[in-house]
Amino acid sequence: MKVPSPSAREAASMYGTAVAVFLVIVVAALQGSAPAESPFPFHIPLDPEGTLELSWNVSYAEETVYFQLLVRELKAGVLFGMSDRGELENADLVVLWTDRDGAYFGDAWSDQKGQVHLDSQQDYQLLRAQRTPEGLCLLFKRPFGTCDPNDYLIEDGTVHLVYGLLEEPLQSLEAINTSGLRTGLQRVQLLKPSIPQPALPADTRTMEIRAPDVLIPGQQTTYWCYIAELPDGFPRHHIVMYEPIVTEGNEALVHHMEVFQCAAEFESVPHFSGPCDSKMKPQRLNYCRHVLAAWALGAKAFYYPEEAGLAFGGPGSSRFLRLEVHYHNPLVIRGRRDSSGIRLYYTATLRRFDAGIMELGLVYTPVMAIPPQETAFVLTGYCTDKCTQLALPPSGIHVFASQLHTHLTGRKVVTVLARDGRETEVVNRDSHYSPHFQEIRMLRKVVSVHPGDVLITSCTYNTEDRRLATVGGFGILEEMCVNYMHYYPQTQLELCKSAVDPGFLQKYFHLVNRFNSEEVCTCPQASVPEQFASVPWNSFNREVLKALYGFAPISMHCNKSSAVRFQGEWNQQPLPEIVSRLEEPTPHCPASRAQSPTGPTVLSIGEGKG
């Protein structure tokens, strides 16, 4: 890796003589030490053409992410960074650029107009720049938090990576406006938990669930449905791991994949391979909703904890599985064939515990609604102490993974555990949640839930583009707030969700009537969505709805399956009383700030061995 390093002045003059050489020149700088070995377990293509490829690793000890960015066809430079939701404005960036005299690497940020500025505090640190046969390879690192107000805070959950390609040399960094560049975004869970891989049983076998030879449609978004079938008489097994199989060359097209088990009540499900929204799709496929496996771009293999496995096969369960593949094809590439899918690793030697999936959050009902034109409206669903007391075993359950779910307006999701009225732990939090990126995520720390604990799931929605209230429901334009908790040992409790008491909602509509000159329809024949649609959304009606949701009693769904409730009174339940809230996480400011450079790094250029 070591390369001769001439001075910056030499480097500059070399650039001056031949800027075009920037495309192919061997660039190398060494300003720190790279992490030891096999340093980059995670990879993702950034752009659909595959020009930019990111590899990364996380050091939790240093609270630092190591990035390796491969730029395949470098022209005059590249921007890479992170932003709240993938926009190129208000983004935290590193920029590699040339002004014809030299090449520079600097920590920068873009303002709300997309104008790029050099950061007064340089927190991205370049460790190496090197030519490889595939392209220019930049190695740099960034602490999770920098305490610089222009910097992005790297947190658990989704991170929106952004990039931009510079076509021409620039007099200065300040000449860049991101609006004039070829840019894009890629979502990824940057802070992958570092969990040791559990050993697989000796008798582990594999099964590939893949749709053979799909002709990827020439359209931006396709959900492909495929029905697979377990062998006749396939006995009960435990899935202990699964991993993606992505057809080579299609890495940037296969966005996510899920395997569902169909409902046991159907003797058979017709075979099918086609778009999920096809009119040819058999109705029965809608009853294949029990998640067995889920993968999304950037994720690696999913392992069950050593003492648990997900049961499939055997009596009382369907032999039919539905594979769903989301093809994301923004360049509308045509004629590409694909056979991606998921490889299940399973064992006949059942592990000690069955793993289960429990649904937390809000009941799918229109009584929970979001006014239009809200930037961050929060709805909260509860799993009450009364329900966990009744349904969980005395030793509790252990949550090891979680998949968050909302529809289109969801922006944040968090589930918090409360014990004796005090919030004690975050089960899963995604402050940059995107409905377009729903992974099953291993938790960095297993969370134990005891009988009597409360689980509070809050979703934050943005309805700035809506004209009417967005009500809860199944429709894609309605909303959900769900956390699918993966845990063991499995219990009968499948669903622990809440919604506001409908009677109190009717009091709200009455109050709205009283305070507003316009008429809100509260006539008995009007449905709740109709009532919400006729609310005049002034500040008072918005605030009072918020206050209602924070005060009114709830209806609990404490259910064995979506239709069967545990015995007890579940209507008009009091909201759990929380006397102490968890504080928002505050970043550690790196102590080593003084060491970092205060301006951009001039790249030292030499002939590398790469």
Place this chain on the structure above:
Amino acid sequence: MKVPSPSAREAASMYGTAVAVFLVIVVAALQGSAPAESPFPFHIPLDPEGTLELSWNVSYAEETVYFQLLVRELKAGVLFGMSDRGELENADLVVLWTDRDGAYFGDAWSDQKGQVHLDSQQDYQLLRAQRTPEGLCLLFKRPFGTCDPNDYLIEDGTVHLVYGLLEEPLQSLEAINTSGLRTGLQRVQLLKPSIPQPALPADTRTMEIRAPDVLIPGQQTTYWCYIAELPDGFPRHHIVMYEPIVTEGNEALVHHMEVFQCAAEFESVPHFSGPCDSKMKPQRLNYCRHVLAAWALGAKAFYYPEEAGLAFGGPGSSRFLRLEVHYHNPLVIRGRRDSSGIRLYYTATLRRFDAGIMELGLVYTPVMAIPPQETAFVLTGYCTDKCTQLALPPSGIHVFASQLHTHLTGRKVVTVLARDGRETEVVNRDSHYSPHFQEIRMLRKVVSVHPGDVLITSCTYNTEDRRLATVGGFGILEEMCVNYMHYYPQTQLELCKSAVDPGFLQKYFHLVNRFNSEEVCTCPQASVPEQFASVPWNSFNREVLKALYGFAPISMHCNKSSAVRFQGEWNQQPLPEIVSRLEEPTPHCPASRAQSPTGPTVLSIGEGKG
């Protein structure tokens, strides 16, 4: 000022030999340059005994305060600093202490339990430590903002200074808990505006309004009332300046003083000199409420702008003035005599403009109320565009000073100017407001208000110690939210205040009834305070009251005097629509942070010339 400076080691050994000497030893250190000359225009005693005396100066160019702390009878050290409201917990401190081996000066902070910690970032910089005949004199400086989360941000308005006295040497700074010390607080406007003194007219004369030979009562708080009388036939003059006269030796006892003019409708007001709450006090003194002058501890002379003066004397105005002196006597010193008062500087050569005082904020009415147990409940009063359009001259008015006023639960007050729906400027803001420290303050920048502008005055209240709602009104246990704006040229508009529409408040009580099982009295004979007293204060009723105040139409008082309204419809007015709010001020982080020491300063000790 230069003194020989032996090494720290020498210093330490000197200390080791004779700790008691710490009391009298000559201490000197020079680590920076002191400001040029007459450097400390502002002075205040910190403790009632006069042991600690603070002088200071402000450099707006450097955004830095220079402090000089005189410690008269030094034992083992001293703590000095600032905190949100004068508590010794969560305080930002400098500490001078000795461990018997050495003497140290360091930037420290106390946590919520009063435990003192050395600050990782040293932002108080010691410039000099010197023995003087009066005691040890420490000179140090601090930037307004440090960007250190443990540091206090020095802002406009009230600053609560705190102090503590160390009686014994300590092994380390961490051995200090403020709860075990003799401590106290002093309120002061630290950031005095630097306004050039306007020239006084050649014919300026003075008049002293002082209560002669008052025997200060042996109780903690006394408001002393004294009636003074202008000479018979005293013609119209302009007050152009006034200053405090504080009897020597009583500097720590005289807390604030105000001169009021009595109402013109009384031919005469009986003479009186006694406590304002005395049963002997003539009733007519209650009609002496028009402020002519106000001074509080730490304030200096008050100058009117060169083109304006405050009219007094002449036909149509009372000849009687009421002086009110607040004696703050926490040590219950007895037998002390005082003749403090205010010296008015006035001229017969009337200036171009009469100055006026306009009252902004909330009408004194119980419809504006604060629920109990609130830590930061905000009430807002408006001066609407309709009123300023009608009452202000086309060229506008110029606000040069302001006095904020609430009763006991007030914690913050701010008035903001809005033009065309956008907040443009802060007229006056005090984020550490104390009802015990109500000064007339010169504005650092004169604010011009045009016809059609809106003035928004918001007060933040803390009612944690109240069991029932606190309603608006005149009583000391009721609340006010007032900004007395001093401006010129004088207009007829004396009062521009608002309150929520009473009809909408009744809708609120109805709603509270509907949503709560408990009964709220909305019967017509119940008064508003009674109605508020019967509200069960759950989260819903609190939030909805907030929402009501942020939404419901208002009644405006756009008055020539407290009884005479400008013509127009002032009931059921819409709330001013504000489309863009001013952002909270964010401090500049000093760029020179790298220069400051990272640990405490060891004091170099030598024989000074002081």
